[in-house]
Every structure is written in structure tokens, then in C-alpha cells.
Amino acid sequence: xxxxxxxVLVAKxxxxxxxxxxxxxxxxxxxxxxxxxxxxxxxxxxMIAEAALQEDVDVVGLSILSGAHMALVxxxxxxxxxxxxxxxxxxxxxxxxxxxxxxxxxxxxxxxxGPGAPTEKIIADIHATVTDAG
Amino acid sequence: xxxxxxxxxxxxxxxxxxxxxVENDTPEGRAGLxxxxxxxxxxxxxxxxxxxxxxxxxxxxxxxxxxxxQEKRVAIVAVDPSSPFSxxxxxGDRVRMRDLAGDAGIFIRSMATRGSLGGLAQxxxxxxxxxxxxxxxxxxxxTVGAGQAEVDIARLAHxxxxxxxxxxxxxxxxxxxxxxxxxxxxVVNKADRPGxxxxxxxxxxxxxxxxxxxxxxxxxxxxxxxxxFEAQNGGEKVEWIPPIRRTVATDGSGLAELLEAIxxxxxxxxxxxxxxxxxxxxxxVEFDLLVxxxxxxRFRAGHSEDRLEQMLDAxxxxxxxxxxxxxxxxxxxx
Numbered sequence: 001x002x003x004x005x006x007x008v009l010v011a012k013x014x015x016x017x018x019x020x021x022x023x024x025x026x027x028x029x030x031x032x033x034x035x036x037x038x039x040x041x042x043x044x045x046x047m048i049a050e051a052a053l054q055e056d057v058d059v060v061g062l063s064i065l066s067g068a069h070m071a072l073v074x075x076x077x078x079x080x081x082x083x084x085x086x087x088x089x090x091x092x093x094x095x096x097x098x099x100x101x102x103x104x105x106x107x108x109x110x111x112x113x114g115p116g117a118p119t120e121k122i123i124a125d126i127h128a129t130v131t132d133a134g
Numbered sequence: 135x136x137x138x139x140x141x142x143x144x145x146x147x148x149x150x151x152x153x154x155x156v157e158n159d160t161p162e163g164r165a166g167l168x169x170x171x172x173x174x175x176x177x178x179x180x181x182x183x184x185x186x187x188x189x190x191x192x193x194x195x196x197x198x199x200x201x202x203x204q205e206k207r208v209a210i211v212a213v214d215p216s217s218p219f220s221x222x223x224x225x226g227d228r229v230r231m232r233d234l235a236g237d238a239g240i241f242i243r244s245m246a247t248r249g250s251l252g253g254l255a256q257x258x259x260x261x262x263x264x265x266x267x268x269x270x271x272x273x274x275x276x277t278v279g280a281g282q283a284e285v286d287i288a289r290l291a292h293x294x295x296x297x298x299x300x301x302x303x304x305x306x307x308x309x310x311x312x313x314x315x316x317x318x319x320x321v322v323n324k325a326d327r328p329g330x331x332x333x334x335x336x337x338x339x340x341x342x343x344x345x346x347x348x349x350x351x352x353x354x355x356x357x358x359x360x361x362x363f364e365a366q367n368g369g370e371k372v373e374w375i376p377p378i379r380r381t382v383a384t385d386g387s388g389l390a391e392l393l394e395a396i397x398x399x400x401x402x403x404x405x406x407x408x409x410x411x412x413x414x415x416x417x418x419v420e421f422d423l424l425v426x427x428x429x430x431x432r433f434r435a436g437h438s439e440d441r442l443e444q445m446l447d448a449x450x451x452x453x454x455x456x457x458x459x460x461x462x463x464x465x466x467x468x
Binding site: 033 | 146147150151153154158216217219220221222223224225226228229230232235236241242243244246248
């Protein structure tokens with residue numbers, strides 16, 4: 001039996017076209033031994049939830065720089081739950097104002113990373129939550 | 135209800151989960167494969183291979199769209215390489231397949247090679263079986279960007295597409311053994327670029343060298359039966375000459391012609407009996423692999439870790455050759 005690989009969907013919801021951050025994170029997770037499925041730009045919440053289901057991922061990472069996180073994130077969370085994937089951990093990276101952080105966490109987001117967040121921290125957090133989930 | 139039963143009932147989450155278990159080779163995954171095996175063998179497996187950057191993912195995207203127009207349910211298994219250092223991977227084939235989102239008749243699954251070298255992962259065949267049992271009529275299997283010798287796909291697929299693009303290599307590349315030999319259909323993608331003519335010409339001349347009868351067929355317009363050829367193929371069988379099709383996967387040009395060629399290949403396989411023959415070869419390879427794994431496990435179970443280490447020491451010190459060491463271990467096990 002081979003070990004269970006952590007599978008992560010890295011997605012860019014909404015309309016901003018900057019995915020350098022998402023790619024840096026994808027690369028770092030790869031170097032940490034995870035399998036990262038990258039969706040590309042301009043994904044709708046529906047597309048992200050569908051990909052998360054087909055790929056049976058443990059973690060969804062959303063990269064949002066557009067400011068539309070309060071609209072996009074709850075939609076993704078709802079769709080994941082509706083698909084029976086409520087156990088999937090959702091991480092957010094990007095520009096998120098401090099006052100939105102508690103609201104997003106309350107909705108069920110595991111962690112939020114701003115610009116300059118060390119990738120080691122993201123990796124450690126993913127390991128911690130996915131192991132928790134069993 | 136078992137996971138396999140939910141898959142047969144059409145539940146997509148169960149399908150995704152069973153695929154993971156098969157990929158990880160867990161006991162549940164193995165049980166699922168056993169349960170589903172009777173339902174497999176219906177899908178048309180189409181392999182798409184070629185060098186990195188030739189447009190395999192975009193082509194798969196277009197093929198899926200066209201098969202959907204024929205009301206066929208389509209699954210896609212896209213393989214990308216694992217890092218040999220970290221074991222991790224970035225699987226990016228979905229980026230080119232965004233046209234396929236939101237269609238319940240399509241299921242896309244990305245997978246990493248996890249150390250396999252033949253262009254597929256070890257679990258690819260098993261995952262394809264699950265999708266076959268789940269009722270997908272066409273399964274498109276995209277290999278890693280393959281160079282010259284990654285030919286496992288030809289053992290798995292009924293129809294293998296080898297994708298070339300203008301400007302890669304010359305006619306000496308075209309006569310080397312390996313990936314071009316496995317093509318059932320050759321695709322010159324990015325055919326709107328300069329050099330498409332000479333790429334097609336190089337491929338054509340390669341085919342003429344490989345299929346002497348084909349050349350006569352092409353040049354004189356009738357299928358002669360030279361004695362050598364007849365003897366090799368048992369007389370009445372028709373030889374398949376890989377057609378060359380030009381496509382531009384980003385805008386869909388040439389796709390209708392490519393689909394016709396794929397359909398013609400299916401008819402050829404069925405008429406010639408090759409469909410069943412390929413199936414049998416595939417099952418034989420799969421069975422051999424299981425035998426190897428089982429024997430390996432049994433061998434390891436029969437000797438202590440310490441004893442194996444001792445033997446490795448002896449080999450490293452050149453006291454035994456590897457084969458002598460193995461003979462000794464086999465005797466001890468008796």
C-alpha cells in the first residue's frame with residue numbers, strides 16, 4: 001500500500017488575472033511532497049467545487065486578489081458542503097482586509113495568508129489540519 | 135452500499151473516492167476493483183501522447199467536446215510527472231480543459247506518475263477500469279509529456295494518438311524506434327504554424343519505411359498482397375496504416391477529420407479482431423504485474439530484513455554476484 005498523498009486544489013476564483021502567488025504556493029507544496037492540481041485563472045465557484053470533487057482533494061487553496069472574497073468564498077464553501085465535501089479544508093491567500101478575517105474563519109475557512117506569508121507556514125498548517133481530519 | 139455499488143449507481147463523489155483508493159492501492163480500492171471488474175471492457179480507451187508542449191491537453195479538451203456532441207459520456211485521465219526529489223507534483227492539465235466544466239457527462243481526473251517511468255502511473259490502468267465500469271463510453275488518457283520511449287500507453291489504449299508539432303526534429307527522429315511506432319493515428323497539431331508541411335512529409339516518409347505495402351497502396355492506388363505481408367498477417371487481415379491528421383487544438387480546426395480517423399480505427403479494430411487481441415494483451419500485462427508484485431511480497435516476507443541487508447553487504451563487497459546471492463536466498467527459503 002502506498003502512502004496517502006495530500007492532494008490540494010489551487011484555484012483562482014473571480015476575475016483578477018494575477019496568479020504568480022498561486023504558482024509560488026503550488027510549487028512550494030509540490031516541493032513539500034503534495035500533489036497540487038492547478039485550475040488556471042478565472043474560475044467560478046461552481047468550477048472550483050466540481051474540480052475539488054472530481055479530484056477528491058483534501059484541501060482547496062483559493063487565491064483572491066480582487067477584493068471579491070466575501071462573495072466568492074461562502075459560495076465555494078456552500079458548494080463543497082452540498083457536494084458532500086464538507087470535510088475539505090479551505091485556505092485563502094491574497095489581499096484580505098483584517099476585518100474580514102474573523103468572518104471568513106467563522107464561515108469555515110481554515111487559514112488566511114497575506115502577502116509575504118512564509119510557504120513553510122502554509123505547508124505546516126496543511127499537514128496539521130489534514131492529519132487532524134484523519 | 136459499498137463504494138463500488140454507489141459508483142455503479144452513478145454517484146460522482148463515490149467515484150472520486152474510489153479512484154483515490156485505487157490510486158493509493160488500499161485494500162478498499164482493491165476490493166472495489168474486484169467488484170467492478172465484471173462491468174468493465176465496454177469503454178473505448180483513447181491514449182494521447184507526445185512531447186511536452188505539443189498541445190495534448192488542448193487536444194483532449196477538443197476531443198471531449200466533440201464526443202459530447204455525439205452524446206457519449208467522456209472521462210479524462212490526465213497524467214503529469216511526480217518530482218523525483220520530493221514526490222510531489224503540480225498537475226496542470228485542467229487549465230486547458232475549462233470548456234468542459236459544468237457538464238455532468240464529463241469527469242476529469244488528474245494523476246501524478248508517482249515514480250513510474252513509462253508515461254503513465256502504475257494505478258492508471260486500475261483507475262481507467264473504475265471509469266469504464268462507471269459507464270463512461272470514451273476514456274481519454276493523456277500521458278505525461280513523453281519523449282521517445284514512454285510507450286506504456288499503447289498497451290493500455292485501444293487507439294493511440296501521437297501528437298507532433300511543426301519544428302520538432304527531422305526525419306531521422308521519425309525513423310527512430312519508440313513513440314512514433316506506437317501511433318495508431320498521427321496528429322500534427324499547431325498545424326497553422328510554419329513547417330507543418332515538412333513535419334507531415336517527414337512522418338509520411340517514416341510510415342512508408344515502416345509499412346512497405348502501404349507505400350505501394352498509396353502510390354499505385356490498389357492494395358496488393360506481397361507474399362511476405364500475407365504470411366505475417368494470416369492472409370485476409372487488413373493492415374492499419376496510421377493516418378496523419380492536422381489539427382489546431384486551440385480553435386478546433388481539423389477535429390472533425392481526426393474524429394473520423396478515430397472512428398475508422400475502431401471499425402478496423404473490430405473487423406480485424408485486434409480489439410479483442412489488444413484487450414487480451416492488456417489483461418496479460420496487468421496480470422503479470424500482479425504476479426510480480428505478489429512474488430516480490432512473498433520473497434520479502436520469506437527473509438528477514440537483516441538477512442537481506444547481509445546479502446546486500448556481500449554483494450557490495452563483491453563476494454557474491456547479485457544472481458548468486460539470489461540463488462542462495464532462494465535455497466534458504468526452501
